[in-house]
Amino acid sequence: MSRLLLAVAMAGWVGGGLGMRREEAIEREEMVIQAVRPGREESLQDMKAKVYMKMQGMARAKSAVMAREAKKPRREHGLSSALESMELLMKKFVDDRDSFRRDSFSKGTWTKRHKGRDRHHETLPGPEWSFVPEYIGSLRPGGGGIHWTGNCFNETSSEVNMDPLHNVKVTVEMHSPVAIFCEDAYFIATPFRYDLVDFLLHGKYEINWGKMEGEELEDMTANGVRIFRLPQSVARTIVDTWETLQLFLGALTGGPGVPRSVADKNLNFLSKYANYQMRPTASLATVDPSRMRSGDMIGVVRLDGLDPLIMWGTGSHLGHTAILMRGGNGSLYVCESQSKSNYWPKDSIQRTEWSQWVEWAKKASYNVVWMPLRDDVREKFDEASAMKEFEQLEV
Known part of the structure; x- marks a missing residue:
């Protein structure tokens, strides 16, 4: 619809350059521009038909003017001058159009012209989240x-x-x-x-x-x-x-894993928006669970659109956190608040035995970091009180 209306506007300006009176080119300047949705009285086809009829009327008026000009002696300000005006007008259009285009994303910036006329929005380094009004x-x-x-x-x-x-x-x-x-x-x-x-x-x-x-x-x-x-x-x-949705589609729908293409898009997003590069590891690290103790922290990044959004918005390098706790029998548990989804089978505040949690984390394409407490902080951690509080909240 924007292109159709722009064509009408261009035809009116070009007609003016050929000497058409404004009322001959455009019946009235005010045009009602409406998005079309089910139930609206005027359909998209009706609007297109109106625009088409208006353009036909402009074309007939323009042809009549050109015919009159052809019968007149060539003057300095005749048809040739009008054509020169048209050329300058189109050059102006190209310049204006280009001034609103983005610069190469590889530079990590957007073009700012018209003296910063995009005055009301902080420019972003890419298309993701640029739709937010x-x-x-x-x-x-x-x-x-x-x-x-x-x-x-x-x-x-x-x-x-x-x-x-x-x-x-x-x-x-x-x-x-x-x-x-x-x-x-x-x-x-x-x-x-x-x-x-x-x-x-x-x-x-x-x-x-x-x-x-x-x-x-x-x-x-x-x-x-x-x-x-x-x-x-x-x-x-x-x-x-649509570009923003590409960060989520396939990761928050379908199977539990994050497709490689979606992960790559999110890595690129983090690099451009959060100035954070996640470096790949040569192999999976193996940690002896016997070294893990109550109070240790587990940090998670899932490249599913949501975690990178949290990281960008908060400045963190993590999208999700959990705490390790040992039960009365010495079993190791991961305690966290989660939502049941396509990649996680349990909902709300929960604890999951370590080996089971690792299995689910692998299927969910988790990137996991283990952060043990410092000795001086561990001495202050009241394991019994923490477990009692958790048991009151666990669903």
Whole structure:
């Protein structure tokens, strides 16, 4: 849809370069851009048909202008001058388009042009998690509008209105773009419905949500519409979301193990985002369980998207921790809080006999480190009290 609307905008500007009057090229500048979801009155095909008809009308008007120009004597500011203007315009489009592209990921940075017009988001070194939007504000019917500065449009405002029949309409106005070809994208939502919207042209936009009833009406009255700004276009956001999902798919679904391709993606993510390189070991280490004592720590990293996210967010080099405890009969247990999943068979606070835990850990593609307590710290560790507390919490 963004490409279709961009084509309409380009046709209008090009037509203006050929001497077309604005009203001959575009019937009106304000265009309602709506994401399509089941139940919406206007379907995607209907919108495409409208855009196609508008482009046909522009093409006919453009042909008429070119025919008139062909009958006129060549002047310094005639058709040749218009074609030169078109060439400059397209060059400007290419420059603007490239200014919003990312730099090579191998450099670990993103391109920052337009004097840092991506003012509201910290740039990330890759596509992963770049889809996360920024909360702008909430709008309640009759509660007044809000104003803010967008990445593309310096002057942006929005309000929501509801008529006596509880039909809701969200209005967005945007002006003063920073470049000819730029766009702002927004996630406009309630807990019951949402729209992903790309705004390419300045002007006034309306999103009609129709009649609201029941809990949806109550939420609209109390909390209103939530507006989030996407860092990039809707299309780019979808791509970034898919790239992020690649860190999880195959690891949190399917069998207990982490596929090699998913592990590699997560290793690359940790290197770029957390500046942490996990070096492979030549072979699996074998630790004598008799050396392990109560209070020792077990650290875990599973390259499944979740642990690397925790590591990036917290600055840790671990995604999960557990404690070793010896039972009354001297048996060694791993005590931890876990969730039952595709790779772990037990839920909640639990203890697992060491050999059984190791078997499950291998199947789950765990990377494990054993960290014994220092002697001075071990002297302070009250093993009996720790075991009593655990037994009260164990499910």
